[in-house]
Amino acid sequence: MLFNSIDFLVFFAFVITVSVIIKNRNFSYVFLVAVSYVFFYFSNNFLISLLIFSTILDFYVAKEIWSTDSKSKKKKLLLISIIGNLGLLGFFKYADFGISQFNDLFKLIGLNEIPLLEIVLPVGISFYALFVAFFPQLVAGPILRASNFLPQIREKFSHLDAKNYLKQILIQRSNLKIGLTLMSFGFFKKMFFADNIAPFVDEIFLNPVGLDSFAIILGTIGFGIQLYCDFSGYSDIAIGAALILGFKVPQNFNFPFFATSPSEFWRRWHISLSTWVRDYVFLPMVINHKKSKLRIFSSIFTTLFLIGIWHGAGWNFVIFGIIHGLYVGIETAIRSIFPSLRNNSFLKSRLGKIISILTTQYLIFLSFLAFRVHDLEHLSYSIQKLIFIDLEINEISSFVITHKLPLFLMMLFLIIHFISFRNPKTLDKISNLKSTHWIIFLIIIFTSIIFFYDANPRDFIYFRF
Numbered sequence: 001m002l003f004n005s006i007d008f009l010v011f012f013a014f015v016i017t018v019s020v021i022i023k024n025r026n027f028s029y030v031f032l033v034a035v036s037y038v039f040f041y042f043s044n045n046f047l048i049s050l051l052i053f054s055t056i057l058d059f060y061v062a063k064e065i066w067s068t069d070s071k072s073k074k075k076k077l078l079l080i081s082i083i084g085n086l087g088l089l090g091f092f093k094y095a096d097f098g099i100s101q102f103n104d105l106f107k108l109i110g111l112n113e114i115p116l117l118e119i120v121l122p123v124g125i126s127f128y129a130l131f132v133a134f135f136p137q138l139v140a141g142p143i144l145r146a147s148n149f150l151p152q153i154r155e156k157f158s159h160l161d162a163k164n165y166l167k168q169i170l171i172q173r174s175n176l177k178i179g180l181t182l183m184s185f186g187f188f189k190k191m192f193f194a195d196n197i198a199p200f201v202d203e204i205f206l207n208p209v210g211l212d213s214f215a216i217i218l219g220t221i222g223f224g225i226q227l228y229c230d231f232s233g234y235s236d237i238a239i240g241a242a243l244i245l246g247f248k249v250p251q252n253f254n255f256p257f258f259a260t261s262p263s264e265f266w267r268r269w270h271i272s273l274s275t276w277v278r279d280y281v282f283l284p285m286v287i288n289h290k291k292s293k294l295r296i297f298s299s300i301f302t303t304l305f306l307i308g309i310w311h312g313a314g315w316n317f318v319i320f321g322i323i324h325g326l327y328v329g330i331e332t333a334i335r336s337i338f339p340s341l342r343n344n345s346f347l348k349s350r351l352g353k354i355i356s357i358l359t360t361q362y363l364i365f366l367s368f369l370a371f372r373v374h375d376l377e378h379l380s381y382s383i384q385k386l387i388f389i390d391l392e393i394n395e396i397s398s399f400v401i402t403h404k405l406p407l408f409l410m411m412l413f414l415i416i417h418f419i420s421f422r423n424p425k426t427l428d429k430i431s432n433l434k435s436t437h438w439i440i441f442l443i444i445i446f447t448s449i450i451f452f453y454d455a456n457p458r459d460f461i462y463f464r465f
Helices: 006-021 025-067 071-109 146-157 162-167 173-206 213-244 262-268 271-286 293-310 315-337 339-343 350-372 376-387 396-402 404-422 426-431 435-452
Strands: none
Touching (some): 173 213, 213 350, 213 396, 262 350, 271 293, 293 315, 315 339
């Protein structure tokens, strides 16, 4: 079930209505679980069995971990859960990719190929392998942690006295306005910007060989904007929907295009994933080796490499991970060798920050090519055109005229994004408008969306991961 579909709007309106009418604690709990499973069923049909398996496995493993005092048994139980969840991820996501690599080798030595399994990738498997069921964030995040979410569930569904009644699921006016405002931002990013820039990006990278640097540069910028608007749009809708139901889901994006370094980019981009990987992959690798620069560099590289292949089964994602591993690793090494850079007056000046931002975004958008272009020949050509910029300008005017709508939307996004960056409390200001003005704002947003909407909702990009 796509967020950007009539089905979801009807579904969510039903959830809100039932939550408002029936306030019984036990019913609310069972109802929320049930609609979460219904939501996933309409996205994956029979593959909901995988979600059920993951839920049951983690429930009973966690129960056993809680009840035993043996550390060795706790570790074994945890290992069972990890193998079970990552086993699902590995099989459904990487089995066919692994078989295709063996087949390439078999061709060289004259052996018969292994038939591909042609496995259907369950929507959002990379996410529900980390946490289960809550429908707003289930399919594509933000990634919820038990320490953040379970206390909210206990607060609402434990046996409460009358004084704590408001802690149950209630649709509160303030949450409703902020949640709907945030959801409108998400729909606007996805359906106004991302979906209307996507055809331009697809045209460029269907076969980029032969295109000049100008076209490749604009296609790359277009994809970066499309990717951000698509994924952050989903996150906004998920966070807003959860907030309306009374749950706080963590922020997932914080103006990543204004990052001044690759490491800062990952503190601003897909925050729930980067912090999860930091805490559960990077820190365990360096906890006992904090003084070893080699260990820190190798751990950074490994962590970013894993983020790359987590995104998909393909050599382009391997390259994406390697690129970011080198970016952050080299940056960390430079800062270690030249600690005075932290207090460098030029880098702290406005001009220094602008140069840092532009340099960082050039490197980030260069890496986005590996995220978008799966064919290695096309990827190599596109990277060359972005690094070794040609001076072909004869076709620029005709190219701009032919693609004036997506280029206009890209410029409009950059302007709005800059204004939002300079005014970080935009969400609160809009949510606190008088009801009449707030409704006018929503009408403008959704009228803009409908004007460009072709009644054919596009999948969210992160559904593939």
